[in-house]
Each structure stands twice: as C-alpha cells, then as structure tokens.
Amino acid sequence: MKQIKKLVTLLTALVLCLVPLFGNTMTVNAAGNTYYIKYVEDIQQWRFLPNPWSEGGYHRELYYMQLDLKDGDVIVVDDKDTANTINLEVNVNLSSLYVNTASISNITAKSIENCYIIENGKSIINAPVKNAYVYDQALGQFNSDVENLEVIASKGDVLNATVGSNGGVKHLKAYSSKLHYEFYDFAPGALSIVNGELKSTAGTYSAAPSAPVVTPAPAAPSTPAAPSGEYDDVPKTADVRFNPLWLMALAAACFAGSYALKKKD
Amino acid sequence: MKQFKKILSFILTLIAIGCLIAAVTIAFLHKKEDRDAEEAIRDATVSQSATSTPQPQISEPPQATAVPTAEPVTPTAEPTATPVPAIENPYRDYYLANSDMAGWLIVPDTVINYPIMWTPEDENYYLYRDFKKRDNNNGCLILDTDSSLAPLTTNLIIHGHNMKSGAMFGNLTDYEKKSYFEDHKQIILYTPECQRNYEVIAVFRSQVYKKTDDVFKFYKFFQANTEEEFRDFYDNIKALSLYDTGVTAEFGDRFITLSTCVYHVTNGRFVVVAKEVEPGDYYLPIE
Numbered sequence: 001m002k003q004i005k006k007l008v009t010l011l012t013a014l015v016l017c018l019v020p021l022f023g024n025t026m027t028v029n030a031a032g033n034t035y036y037i038k039y040v041e042d043i044q045q046w047r048f049l050p051n052p053w054s055e056g057g058y059h060r061e062l063y064y065m066q067l068d069l070k071d072g073d074v075i076v077v078d079d080k081d082t083a084n085t086i087n088l089e090v091n092v093n094l095s096s097l098y099v100n101t102a103s104i105s106n107i108t109a110k111s112i113e114n115c116y117i118i119e120n121g122k123s124i125i126n127a128p129v130k131n132a133y134v135y136d137q138a139l140g141q142f143n144s145d146v147e148n149l150e151v152i153a154s155k156g157d158v159l160n161a162t163v164g165s166n167g168g169v170k171h172l173k174a175y176s177s178k179l180h181y182e183f184y185d186f187a188p189g190a191l192s193i194v195n196g197e198l199k200s201t202a203g204t205y206s207a208a209p210s211a212p213v214v215t216p217a218p219a220a221p222s223t224p225a226a227p228s229g230e231y232d233d234v235p236k237t238a239d240v241r242f243n244p245l246w247l248m249a250l251a252a253a254c255f256a257g258s259y260a261l262k263k264k265d
Numbered sequence: 266m267k268q269f270k271k272i273l274s275f276i277l278t279l280i281a282i283g284c285l286i287a288a289v290t291i292a293f294l295h296k297k298e299d300r301d302a303e304e305a306i307r308d309a310t311v312s313q314s315a316t317s318t319p320q321p322q323i324s325e326p327p328q329a330t331a332v333p334t335a336e337p338v339t340p341t342a343e344p345t346a347t348p349v350p351a352i353e354n355p356y357r358d359y360y361l362a363n364s365d366m367a368g369w370l371i372v373p374d375t376v377i378n379y380p381i382m383w384t385p386e387d388e389n390y391y392l393y394r395d396f397k398k399r400d401n402n403n404g405c406l407i408l409d410t411d412s413s414l415a416p417l418t419t420n421l422i423i424h425g426h427n428m429k430s431g432a433m434f435g436n437l438t439d440y441e442k443k444s445y446f447e448d449h450k451q452i453i454l455y456t457p458e459c460q461r462n463y464e465v466i467a468v469f470r471s472q473v474y475k476k477t478d479d480v481f482k483f484y485k486f487f488q489a490n491t492e493e494e495f496r497d498f499y500d501n502i503k504a505l506s507l508y509d510t511g512v513t514a515e516f517g518d519r520f521i522t523l524s525t526c527v528y529h530v531t532n533g534r535f536v537v538v539a540k541e542v543e544p545g546d547y548y549l550p551i552e
Binding site: 133150152154155156173175176177178179230231232234235236237238239240241242243244245247248250251252254255257258261262 | 270273274275277278280281282284285287288289291292295298360364365366367383385386388389392402404407409413414415424425426427428429433434435457473474475476477482484485524525526528532534552
C-alpha cells in the first residue's frame, strides 16, 4: 500500500511538472464561432456547418445559422463549383467574412471587421468594412464605406482583381511582392479597379492621406495626448523560449536540499 | 519533526526529478523546433524540370558565380562598358515556394544564410513562423515594412531573433569584437533583381525608444532625400559605432541594417549597418 501511495504521489508530481509545458497546446479561441456555407446539389440548397465542411457532415438550413449568429462570428462561403448565387443577410457585426464563390454572392451584414475575397471569388458586400482584402482574380463590390482596402496578387507580380465601391474608401493599397500603388480618401462611388488597373478619375482620391491614418499626434496639453509611456512599434526579436537550464538549476537545488535533510537525520 | 523532514525530502526529490524531466523535454522540443525551421527552408523549393526552365541569356561568360566569395568586393572607379550578363536567380525556387520572400541574406562564414520575408500587411507575421508559415519561435528574418526593394529605399532594415542557440541573428553580437568585424566585413543580399554586396560601416548598441522621445532612432531611417537627412543618419551611426570600421559613406549611398534584441537596457537592440558597394550578378525575372 505504501509503495502504491508513493507511486501515485510520484506520478502526480510528474504530471504537475509537465502540465505547464503543454499548456500552450490548449488554445482558447477568443473569436466567435465560425460557420461554413456551401451549396448542396442533392437538395439544391445552400447549407451550413459549424465546422470545416465535410461531405458526411450534418449540414442545416441557413435559417438555423441565422438564429445562432451573434456579433464577432465568422462566416466562410466557399463554393468554387456551383453556378448558383447566394443572397445572405445577417443582422450581426461579423469579425471575419471569407468568400470564394464561383458565382456572385450577395452578402449583407451590420458590419464586417475583416473581409477576404480570395482566388476567383465574386462578392457584393453590403456592410461597412474595416479591412477588406481582395486577392488574385477575385471580384469585389463594396456598397458601403471601407476603411482599409488591399488588393493583393499572392502569386506572381501581376494584379488581376476587379474592385468597385459605392461607399468611400479611406485607404487603398495594391501590392504583390512589391507595392504597385497606394492612395487615400476615395469619394463614394469613385473607386474602380479593373483587372488590377486603377481606373478612378483623378481628383476623386488623393495620393496622401488628408487625415492621419495612424494615431493622431499628441494634442495641446489641455487635451488628452497619446500615452507618453508607449514605445515605438518595432518587431520584438528576443528569444522567448524558456531556458531549460533554469529547471536544471532548480533540480540541483532540490536534490541538494533533499540530501541535506536526509543527512541531518 | 523527523517525519516532516522525511516528507519534505521526498517532495524535494520529486520536484527535482520532475524538473529534470521537464528540462530534457524542453531541450528536445527546442532542438526539434530548430530542425523544423531548417527543414522548412531546405524542403521549400519547388521542383523544376530542366526542360521547363527558361534558358539564361548570357551575352558573355558570367563574371561571378551566385556563390558568395569570402573576398571583399571593392567598388570600381568607372562603370564597365560591357553588357551585364543576366542569369537565373539562384533563389528562384524559394521565391516561387513562398511569395512573401523578399530576398536572401548571407553573411559569409556565419550561420546567417536565411530568406528574408516581407509582409507589409502584417509586419510581425513571420516573427514566430517559419518559411512554411508554421508556428516556430525562431521565426524568419523580417524586412521592415517601411523598407522597400522596389523601389529601393536608402536603408533596408532587417529584424531577426537573437536565438540563444545561435540561429537567426543569435551570433550578430559577435560583431562587438573588432577582430570578428575584420573577418566578416561582407554582407550579401540576393534580391529578385540582383546580388547586392555590402560592407559593414557601423556596429552599435541602441534601443527602441518611446514615441515621444526626441532622440536618434536608427529604426526610423529608411529614405534620405536630402543631404541633411543622410547626414543625420550617417553622423549618428558613426558616433554610436563601437569602433572605427574605416568605411565611409556619402549622400547617395545605400545601406542595409541588421537589428536584433539585446538585454543591456529595456528594449535594447544590437545593430550592424553596412554600406552597399558594387553589385554582383543581375538576374532574369522570376517566372
């Protein structure tokens, strides 16, 4: 019995020591839930799954997704095969929206923090967007304001995306492995990019921001200024890995302590 | 009391064993992480058949191979009259494997032989990711988003981790010794267009300051459009330099700055600045 107790104590202690090592594997998803939407040919309906799509998964009508949706959730509309369009209206503030549909998807939301239209995706977005990313051959039409719009060629150096906006666009950046162009303050309806080429009329946007796109410079002393303790934003390149030598030193100290106690007896 | 001492002794032994096991495990995980980072680069190349690669247009025999030499490159007095031969980029496969790669950095006879990543939409994307975009504490070398290769800015700032294992910029602080500088004066940057050669001009310790601090911030210098802007940077790095490298620069010269964390102060940085000298080979476009 004594032996068993000793063994149990030893195993427990080992587990307690090892838990901090593997604690990082248990990540907590601080973002909302993610919903995957796809067209199901068999029943000729758009359906959703709360997991990455699997053919055997128990997908449900979009109506049920509407009931579950809340602010901060993520929606992925990924169907490169179907010729069917989707009109999706959600009454929430989405944290992210991903679109990669062969036909045009018409998406309406309260607002979208990050909107990604990727590969050959085509989408009309009816929501104010904070950050919009249009990749490669994608097509994006934004019917509300966009704060930051990036047009990206992820493969090669040629821009191919087509983008329009009925709202204003505060900041536009188009790049591949190099910056192609960067402009600011597009008037509502002014932004037009066709196959990567900016077609907007001169005078409807500016080459420099009219207002700072970063935190405003400190105001007069009577008004609140930026925190004086804030450091410049430079990549932190320290080695963050825990040095196992500390553990070995602790082990040596514990062995020494244990030995000293036994010797005193 | 005796019983208490026995129990305490037992507990201490348990803790010691647990710490030893944990230390060995952590060391093993670190080694694995280092191996993964190396493999991510080694295995990243896209296989290209000999028939599909375009034939290089060489108008004369290449004057230099893509392999860097240990001899320092000295600037020529006049531009050469013969056409510059264009050959295939030696890192073409890496560019094709990951479009975030901006260039390749080599400091001859050191471990510094890594791709440089540039992600303007998220500067820190590769801070803790390897070349294959997997989580890895070694990260990759990062070209500061305010630096640019096309168009080329006056100063290119490259950040890299100061790894205790010596990987990445873990041995950059060896430049503190002038003898080390004497043996490692050359830095080579391979870009999509050409091989760019540099010689070390200044080595110093600095730090990241507060936004409101009115001091020389080496990490804020990217472009010198006037002599005054150039001199502000040049005079400061020369004044801060731990020793005189004997290398000088003038308005119009371009630089590369290697930066890594050190711990002499909060947010400390160790910085090596090098001046661009005569370029090497020019390359065919990567397609």
